[in-house]
Amino acid sequence: MDFAFLIDTMQKLLAGVPLTLELTFVSVAIGAALAVLLAVLRASFLPCEWLVRAYVFVLRGTPLLLQIFLIYYGIGQFAEVRNSFLWPFLRQPYWCAILALSLNTAAYGAEIIRGGLLAVPQGAAEAARVSGMSGFLLYRRIILPLAIRQALPAYGNELVIMVKSTSLASIVTLMEVSGISYAIISETYRALEVFLCAGSIYLVINFLLTRAIAQAEAWLNPHLRPATS
Amino acid sequence: MVKISRLLPALAVAVALAVPAAQAKDWKKVVIATEGAYAPYNMHAPDGKLIGFEIDLALDVCKRVNLTCEFVAQDWNGIIPGLNAGKYDAIMSGMSITAKRLEVIDFTRPYSNSPTTFAVMKESPLAAMPDSGVRVSLDDKAAMDKAIKDLAPALKGKVIGVQVSTIQADLLNTYFKGVTEIRTYPTTEEHDLDLQAGRVDAALASTSYFASTLSKPGGDQMKLSGPLFTGGLLGKGTGIGLRKSDADLKALLDKGLNEALADGTIKTLSLKWFKVDISPPS
Amino acid sequence: MATYFTLIGFGPNGWGWQLAYATFLTLSVSACAFATGLGFGTLGAWAKLSGSAVAGRAGDVYTTVVRGIPDLLVVYLFYFGGSQVMTAVARMLGQQGFWGLNGFMVGTLAVGIVSGAYQTEVIRGGYLAIPRGEIEAARAVGMGRLLMLRRIIAPRALRYAMPGIGNVWQQVLKESALISVTGLAEIMRQIHVGAGSTRLPFDFYITGFMLYLMLTTVSGFAFRGAEGWTLRSERRA
Structure with a gap:
């Protein structure tokens, strides 16, 4: 084992961690907002429900790799798109990656949130209505906290999956952890060692993330905590 | 308990499925x-x-x-x-x-x-770079220094696409790092797509490769520009x-x-x- | 529109036959990977349920590591690492030359092992959902371990695990796209080659979209059918 090489590789790869995390959190944030919107739309009137179902069906039925290619290279084929107001965003690989990742996670997120909303006991909502809460207040105080508590474990999984998915951003020239690993391999031709280093970085990030999610879960479920003393 | 002896046939099948990629014997x-x-x-x-x-x-x-x-x-x-x-x-x-x-x-x-050069879109401000068509050997330090000095103002702040792990990527990293933004692609075809889409201002590859690019759909909108680099790290x-x-x-x-x-x-x-x-x- | 159909059609300059074969390859590599994943998933679930501390630990490490590393990296690790390990083993056994796995086998193994980690949880959940009383009853009537596994545990666990297994299959289908990096000419690879060489990326990527949607939809129906079949003896409300 060439430890000097491994240490050097690790240092170079760690420089990509901020971008990996940024891609994850920005796209999960946008995706989550979109997911809430989709879940609410789906629960509303009929044409909306069909549209949302179609969206979820298409995004969950195709590989993310293909979605990124379609958004990055596919859309750029049309002069109309290149001349539109969207182009300043779409011409940048960063925003294309964010767009693809957000749209993808929104489809999965919408289903998770729907599951969470369905799990809110009818009685809780009724009791709140009886005590005079309505509309926004009802959502803010009762439905959303209960739904989020229910959806958090699944959303935690989604976050871990998104960290892994950002590795596909390298194919549109972004230099996150995977992108840097390809660059190092292209200079040293030592694929196995570099991929092992990159893999362990993702593993550590996801391990820490899983821990943090478990903490958040415990905090959101105070009634499940063991009694102290 | 699964006995090791039961696992052995499975292992044998796995080995038989594996293909020997090459033989060391006399080459056929x-x-x-x-x-x-x-x-x-x-x-x-x-x-x-x-x-x-x-x-x-x-x-x-x-x-x-x-x-x-x-x-x-x-x-x-x-x-x-x-x-x-x-x-x-x-x-x-x-x-x-x-x-x-x-x-x-x-x-x-x-x-x-074949030498290395830039491809750009015809209406691009880079369409007529200095020293276009002039052969510059990377072994000739004086000529290379002059070429870099001529090109630097034109390329300043521009984005150049290049295939990862190529001599052209080496050239950019060695002589133009800090002057331009270098964007690396898995294939040359992809930097051509991005050149046509306007995401990069120029692409760097061998002239022989660009010859085929220019003959493809949309290739008539592109042209070669800048010096023809040879020698040195280009091999x-x-x-x-x-x-x-x-x-x-x-x-x-x-x-x-x-x-x-x-x-x-x-x-x-x-x-x-x-x-x-x-x-x-x- | 007409040019699009010439492009993906079966004529002399069309990519139709290529895409048809690519679809067949995607299906077969996915099926092999799925079967491999079922094997690994069963092993993993067994390890986690065995009650043995060592086996349980091993099962945990397997699922944690595999679910923590990007699938693309797993494919690459098998592609490059597999050859190095196998060549070393072959040398130890006195074999000469280089040994390795082709793209199809790398894909089968890599995607199989990744999906096996998800399969582990699905199968474990299926087993845990079996009412304890049924197992006790089987034991009471004197069934041996194997007979009980065949008659009671496997069919019951399958019934509960079926929806999850269907989800893993959909995931395998989509993940098979990553095998394209090994050069295996499945849908993703062929679409990418076509996009690059014709300079018509949109036409090809949208075709790929439809091919994958077709596969996920059709197999989705098949799995829903299978789900119904496992529930055939269930009492309906």
Whole structure:
């Protein structure tokens, strides 16, 4: 084992961690907002429900790799798109990656949130209505906290999956952890060692993330905590 | 409890399924890796077959030295580690012979040589870069310094697309780092797509490759610009990449290539695929 | 529109046959990977349920590591690492030359092992959902371990695990796209090659979209049918 090489590789790869995390959190944030919107739309009137179902069906039925290619290279084929107001965003690989990742996670997120909303006991909502809460207040105080508590474990999984998915951003020239690993391999031709280093970085990030999610879960479920003393 | 003896047949099947990628004995069959995305050196026809200058040349050379040659498509990214891991025996993928690559693999003699230059869109401000069409050797320090000084103002702040792990990427990283933004792509085809889409201002590749780009749909909107770079880290032309341990295979292929060069086959094939002669000096 | 159909059609300059074959390859590599994943998943679930601390630990490490690393990296690790390990083993056994796995086998193994980690949880959940009383009853009537596994545990666990297994299959289908990096000419690879060489990326990527949607939809129906079949003896409300 060439430890000097491994240490050097690790240092170079760690420089990509901020971008990996940024891609994850920005796209999960946008995706989550979109997911809430989709879940609410789906629960509303009929044409909306069909549209949302179609969206979820298409995004969950195709590989993310293909979605990124379609958004990055596919859309750029049309002069109309290149001349539109969207182009300043779409011409940048960063925003294309964010767009693809957000749209993808929104489809999965919408289903998770729907599951969470369905799990809110009818009685809780009724009791709140009886005590005079309505509309926004009802959502803010009762439905959303209960739904989020229910959806958090699944959303935690989604976050871990998104960290892994950002590795596909390298194919549109972004230099996150995977992108840097390809660059190092292209200079040293030592694929196995570099991929092992990159893999362990993702593993550590996801391990820490899983821990943090478990903490958040415990905090959101105070009634499940063991009694102290 | 599963007994080890029960696992053994399963292991035997797994070993039998594994394919020996190459034999060390006397060479009868050679598996050659190519990218299949670097026209006209190598590319995919609509029926999925690999075609191109290198495929024709390999068939010719293999016939001369009584070898059966088989091509496999392999991503450029990782094509050298794959050779050293024994996934195939040779690389013919427009790969230039450079000092850096010679540290990890061996090469036959060169079979083609063409300079490196920029491609830009016709209406781009870079359409007429300084020193366009002038040959600049990287070995000639004075000429190179002048070329860099001439080009720097034009390229300042521009985005240049280049294929990862190529001599062209080395050139940009060595001489233009900090002047331009360098964006690396898995294939040359992808930087062409981004040049046409306007995401990069210029692309850097070999003139022989761009010859095919300009003849493709949308290629009439593009043109070559800037100096024609040769020498130095750009190497001595493209050769067949081989493992260092396969000196016998190198001797065979060198013999075949020398014959093909001597009787004008390489020139004929070059004219067929590139429309110009890019055969190297013998 | 007409040019699009010439492009993906079966004519002399069309990519139709290529895409049809690519679809067949995607299906077969996915099926092999799925079967491999079922094997690994069963092993993993067994390890986690065995009650043995060592086996349980091993099962945990397997699922944590595999689910923590990007699938693309797993494919690459098998592609490059597999050859190095196998060549070393072959040398130890006195074999010469290089040994390795082709793209199809790398894909089968890599995607199989990744999906096996998800399969582990699905199968474990299926087993845990079996009412304890049924197992006790089987034991009471004197069934041996194997007979009980065949008659009671496997069919019951399958019934509960079926929806999850269907989800894993969909995931395998989509993940098979990553095998394209090994050069295996499945849908993703062929679409990418076509996009690059014709300079018509949109036409090809949208075709790929439809091919994958077709596969996920059709197999989705098949799995829903299978789900119904496992529930055939269930009492309906």
